Amino acid sequence: METGPAKLEKFMASCEHGIWSFVIYRSAYGPYSDTDFSAFIQHLKELVAECDEINGKHPIFQKLTWTIFEDRNQLENLRHAQIKKMFDQWCCSGSAASGQPRSLHSIHHSTLARYQFCLHVNQDSLDSFNNAKSESPTLSFERTAFVNIVARRFPQDILEEYVDEEEYDDEEEVEDTYPALEGNTDADVGWCKTPLDSIYPSSYVDLCRNENWFHFYIWSEADMG
Template identity: 25%
Template structure:
């Protein structure tokens, strides 16, 4: 009897010791990857924090289908994108972030308006989609505010789902379904404007003393062009001769989740930016 009581006491002491040790773990240790990555490096942790900071419940890119040569090829393309996301989450032990109702790869498909569409057309449709769908997906403003939690400065930023979208044209689709080429997609910056348009709008807003608040804490005129940036012309890309044409080709590997989490920083776009037709080497 005494031996049994001793064993129970030892078991209790062991449990208490484990709880004490767990409570004293450094705050940056990730519960998903406690032996490999800290929570600051674990993309699944970061996305989870970003959702809480925004009061949102859904993450993931919106994809615009701009090629209609083969439904079979397209289905395989989307399947491989999903596989890429799952493979990325393997690293972070974050498959819980891919559950239904949390991760959504929204595909916009309309051959009548998107077959061979330019990035300008896609951007215009994306902005209309965001204005219509933000509250339909994430809930009313009251619901969003109820879900919001205190965020560290590192987790504040622009919700990527409503700031950037993916365009897949014939060339990028073929790169994804090919077993030889390195797959890539076009990523489009939703709030990009040609330099002259941005400059005029900034002058108008400055002159009126009024700025427009955008969900996520960014202003419409924040980070726009200034007169001292120069007007050097480059070979035209869809008619644009500026260095930044508002979109770039990015590799599928790391698109989600690495690039997705980094784009939350409104200043990050310039870090990996590579002018088309070149593909971003890394991000």
């Protein structure tokens, strides 16, 4: 069976991309948030190092680039929808394009996860990390510590690319099975919690195929409760 790193290597080669990783936005700036956020990022880096060892020092891990935005003046207390907008603006910027000088496509049209989904570290994320650390400092955080994944485009825009309308009866109604988030009762609001320990490379590789978002969204919310 092909491994996650091997799949990612193929995805990147198909686009001539030289770097990968989720872009990270920090919106939490409480009294202890600097220390908490540093520990949060360090934990992610340790997870990457562990995955690198497990996968026999696969060269793809040398191409992971940490892109972190934490300007308090711009980001403090922003909600997911605002992060989505900022991420979209970045993807359309020269700064994003400069990271992939050999890209075969415009970066803002890229289907790879780096330019379709970002991580949002808010106070809830930091609290979940601290709680997991205090409850089980030596064990996996998978079921308790989480980070928010925010989709750059509204889910219905992605859906239109993959759903064959002829497969559905025009009069048939599809029952919404997604949970509401932040008071939004749309079928899929475009962001969800996901276990911190599954981010790299598992979730990243899965989301390099945009249509996987719909399965991912259901699984993440059910898993995190």
